[in-house]
Amino acid sequence: MDAPCNEIVLESSTYLEEDTNGSVESDDTRIVEVKNCHKTYLHGIEGVAALRGVNLSVKRGEFVMLYGTSGGGKSTLLNLIGTIDRPTKGTIKICETLISDRTPDSELAELRLKRLGFVFQTFNLISQLTAIENVELPLTLQGELAVAERRARCRQLLKSVGMEERMYHLPSQLSGGEQQRVTIARALVNWPDILLLDEPTGDLDTKNTELVMRMLVDLNKRYGITMIMVTHDIHLRNYADRIVHLRDGKVRRMN
């Protein structure tokens, strides 16, 4: 049987320490600051205004959900925070780094590598590699850690998502929920400050959705990993500290 979520044993010196009550000592610093951001996509000579003056602050350790109607700008905002794209106008500060339309690619790549983790709806695991090899891949490509250290870290991460017993399985031998848990372990392999999740439960059934959400909340609360998650599913709202409603490229409501 899978390890229950409350047995997560992730350790990282870069994560906030738990206090004796098991809660995270969270400071009040804003880890994400989106200021008056606009994003216009060009379609031939026409522009599509995906974001129209969005402001959003996220505190370190917060779990924020971006929720709203289709086409409202949720993924666009997540991509800007993830430095996958740049704003057309406005600024974004991520972990004290200011991003504008002139920020060089190299600086964005460094941020993505060191500070951000990504999880998408589709699991995007490499089918020929086992679960642990998939988690290890980013570290293998960086080539900075010795093999034994890499293995130990990945094994620990897979344990933290309840996948230790299946770490030598190929993706095809895992359920959707298990594959998503491997994907989350892979996204955490560089100890990111912020985990960005775009509909991570979109392809999962109710049981696996609940399992993955409980696991994410546990990682968030124990280790202070800031989470920003896009969802269509209002039933997931209770897992977040805060819901940001986006519609027509604007923040309509926060609660």
Ligand SMILES: Nc1ncnc2c1ncn2[C@@H]1O[C@H](COP(=O)(O)OP(=O)(O)OP(=O)(O)O)[C@@H](O)[C@H]1O
């Ligand atoms: N690469 C792109 N090129 C052109 N238009 C785009 C691009 N990406 C998004 N858009 C447009 O920007 C608007 C916002 O899209 P976005 O994907 O951010 O919304 P969303 O809230 O995530 O929607 P959904 O819930 O359907 O995924 C939409 O009108 C969309 O068609």
